[in-house]
Amino acid sequence: MSDMDTFREEGTASEPVSLYQRILGDIRDRILSGEWPPGYRIPFEHELTTQYGCSRMTVNKALSQLARAGLIERRRRSGSFVRQPQLQSAILEIHDIKAEVDALGLPYRYELALRNRRKATKTDLIRLDVLPGSPVLELSCRHFAGRPVFCIEDRLISLEAVPEAAEESFAETAPGSWLVDRVPWSAAENTIRATGADAATAGAMGIAPGTACLVIERKTWSADQPVTHVRLTYAGDSHALVARFTPPQG
Structure with missing residues (x-):
């Protein structure tokens, strides 16, 4: 427990x-x-x-x-x-994207591609555990490390959990950092998978269709209320996940 x-x-x-x-x-x-x-x-x-x-x-x-x-x-x-919420799960720590780029010694740049306030669909129920018709904010962003795209961020925010997000443009501030600064979270769930870039992803990232990509999906809750679902897509040859383990004591 x-x-x-x-x-x-x-x-x-x-x-x-x-x-x-x-x-x-x-x-x-x-x-x-x-x-x-x-x-x-x-x-x-x-x-x-x-x-x-x-x-x-x-x-x-x-x-x-x-x-x-x-x-x-x-x-x-x-x-x-x-306490400042810690961006981590039981299996690995997820760093702030800007911090990841800064650690590479490359200039960071953020770009908002889509901001759409709408009602949740049945598909959103799978992503965020919100009821169809609930108000949500859909965001799509690109994070750059120098000239290349470092990561694509597709995010859904529950406006029932975070109503103030409806007033934020996110034109200058990445939604991940904005949420961490304002919404204490109590639980998070990560899913990690590999996939080939479809045409839309390839075009947005400037890579060839079918290129291997690493996708990290995270759901976050505050108490028992779903807050956000984010899908982060990285080119597979430019990103790695590292976790350190120790043997059980006994």
Whole structure:
């Protein structure tokens, strides 16, 4: 069982909600709703003790559980802060695309090719777990490393989960970075596969049709609400995934 599973189970008992559970739930809800964004300093323990009329031990227990769930970071003498979401999964870390290009020592450039606010279709249900007719924002972008296209990004954002995305043009800011800065996420699922570039992909990337490509698809949730689905397509000869493993202890 994961730390997040443990966190979610704290409030499922049939007994009345305790002060500990109330503090846990109040802080969790403020983080997941975006009211307290990444980097926000949570009230100090003595402030929460006064606010809830409870012992410092109860507050400390709730904050410790939030830290184990990955929602906050506790810093000695500085207090507790909402944690910046980490772009990673159980099998590998997914870096910010600009950071990937910067690491190659090449100039980065971003280009928005499509921005379409529409109602979700039945096909979108497979990608993002949203009901047909729900408002979504469809985006297609290109990321460059020097002159060549480094990656194509096709993304679907649930406007029920992130309504403010409807007001963002994404003309200058890549949607991945924008979402990470504004929407705390609690779960992500990655799918990795190889495919040959179809005519549209080949034209967008400037490669020959049928060229081997690496495709990474990621779904992201905030609490139990789907936030976004992204498909990242890289030319297979210019990108690699690296994961480091250690043998089990025992």
